[in-house]
Amino acid sequence: MRKNRECKKCGRCCYYKIIVDGVVVYTPYPCEYLDVETRLCTIYDRRHEIHPLCATAEDGIKREIFPGDCPLVADIPGYRPPRMKLTMRELHEIGRLEGPFSGKGRISGKLKK
Secondary structure, eight states, rough: OOGGOOOOOOOOGGEEEEEEEEEEEEEEEEEEEOOOOOETTTTTHHHHHHOOTTOHHHHHHHHSSSSSSSSTTTOOOHHEEEEEEHHHHHHHHHHTTTSSSTHHHHHHHOEEO
């Protein structure tokens, strides 16, 4: 297993993601605990306790949430990195969702009618 110390601290994995047609896609919405200027987690030492949805390195690799140039996945054969941008249609769908974190980009909830 690769170690977290190899992280480049780009902060990209700290943005909410959705799955579109079986592919993980980053949203433009950061986790509320990401300092977007320093690109560091403000609760790093307690992140799994405070924010249970924060993935461990192992889970992030399994769920393919790390960018392709991340040192944690750089030498994993067949690793499929997330798409970096949503289409305009996908962004529109975010606005039609209701549920936890809707409007912040975490896509979980039902489409509004």
